[in-house]
Amino acid sequence: MIEADIIQLQEDISGLEAMTQPISPDNAIGRLSRMDAINTRSANQTALNAARVRLVKLTKTLPKIDSAEYGECDECLSEIPFARLMLVPESEYCVTCSEKLAE
Ligand SMILES: [Zn+2]
Structure with missing residues (x-):
């Protein structure tokens, strides 16, 4: 079950990494949507950090399960x-x- 969790987290992390790419200062998307993009990115960044912390913990837990x-x-x-x-x-x-x- 933990292994499944780890796989899920790794998928989440790569998905979040894709969403937290630097936002290009592209004027075409306009000021408001750029603000939106920045807000969304910062929320994703928080989720990404949490997912990374959890992944490290789970990876450490895995070898201990049988002990x-x-x-x-x-x-x-x-x-x-x-x-x-x-x-x-x-x-x-x-x-x-x-x-x-x-x-
Ligand atoms: Zn206690």
Whole structure:
């Protein structure tokens, strides 16, 4: 499942990379649509960065899956619920700890 996620992310990243190419200062598209293009590009850039971070995490998670530590909270060592791992396979902390750490 993580492998499928990684493939999906790699596709997302290449798609986003295509959409975040520098915008040419082409007057033909007009000032307003150029502003739109810049806004869209910056949103795509944010999504691209998030996708890259996630890809790195997933890639690091993959070899750990078969180990005993996988699915264990790095903070309190309790088991991370399976549902959470399905949703966020790269989870390092249980819900309680990740909320605590995010504060
Ligand atoms: Zn915990």
